[in-house]
Amino acid sequence: VSMKEKIIVIVGPTAVGKTALSLALAKKYKGEIINGDAVQVFRGLDIGSAKVAPEEQAGISHHLIDVLNPGESYNVYSFKQEVDHLIKEIRARGNCPIIVGGTGLYIQSVLYDYAFPETTGDSALREKLSEQAPEQLHRQLALLDAVSAEKIHPNNVKRVIRALEICLSTGGKFSEQTSATEHIAKYDAKVIGLSMNREQLYERINLRVHQMMAQGLVAEVYQLYQAGYGQAQSMQAIGYKELIPTFEGECSLETAVERIQQHTRRFAKRQLTWFQNKMAVDWYDIDPANPTLRFDVIADSVQLFLGKAQ
RNA sequence: GGAAGGGUAGCGAAGAGGCUAAACGCGACGGACUGUAACUCCGUUCCUUUGGGUUCGGCGGUUCGAAUCCGCCCCCUUCCA
Secondary structure: OOOOOEEEEEEOOOOOOHHHHHHHHHHHOOEEEEEOOOOOOEOOOOOOOOOOOHHHOOOOOEEOOOOEOOOOOOOHHHHHHHHHHHHHHHHHOOOEEEEEOOOHHHHHHHHOOOOOOOOOOOHHHHHHHOOOOHHHHHHHHHHHOHHHHHHOOOOOHHHHHHHHHHHHHHOOOHHHHHOOOOOOOOOEEEEEEEEOOHHHHHHHHHHHHHHHHHHOHHHHHHHHHHOOOOOOHHHHOOOOOOOHHHHOOOOOHHHHHHHHHHHHHHHHHHHHHHHHHHOOOEEEEOOOOOOOOOHHHHHHHHHHHHHHHO
């Protein structure tokens, strides 16, 4: 008897076929799709982020795709805010929000209603901190917030700095500002996870990278590079950062392609780790030889899920 | 046929008598994750019933003790013929 809003979420490693499922479900259940992927928010990063092409969207509303220029930056906080807002709007329209994506933290922040510490990034402070040695930073954190220091490895400088930044600029403890809402679900979410035999998933990833190359990935990245976005946050994405050295004559195209494949495989594993260990997911195994085979089964369970509410 | 160098764990590569089941790198596997997260970071990686068992091209030898020294053999690379 929850008053929580119902949403559908599709997660899974890259290249399992989340997009195809999202379109099928959206068609069937008056869905609107919310992108849950940190890279697809950027304009111009199309091929490498495996974005749905406009002609594939089939008249279904897609949100949070192409909302930023490649030079802008993005973060979980904005994502969570925007998604909460979108869910409200979509429900008001009588449609069903479908979040689909592979960025674990982003989706987690929505599902579990993360409360973020007050501080936005203070780049001056960060810069000052990053001059210090990792152990020194960690010692400092231990003094200000022992719990966080315990949790964050000294070598994980990025996280240590963020924790320090929060302690220093709010006067509070990072660990105390985040624990409150961690396990409380904000929505009544049906979280569908797509999985696939690892070996076959990796084969698919390797193949897809080649397909991206055939579709003109190099030209896409080169254009962004030429436009001066080489150092941008968006260009840190897999498929982009590996190609830049080839423009500077530091790496062969062949090597770059292999790196993209390898980084994508590792990324897929990290995604799996997150979804398996941090979220309550209903898993559906996908047969690569017949990817849509289980869509009916999934659709039925979605029907059941949505039906309960009405 | 002659000369020189070399064969070490999935791969690359150290080690030149005991402190070595063997540094380090890569790969692979597992894990963590609250404002860059497609980021960043950690752990494991010969077998094992965790007692131990088998290793450093092969066989034999020297030695209390060998991946390390000696002999023969096999294979690879480069140079001369």
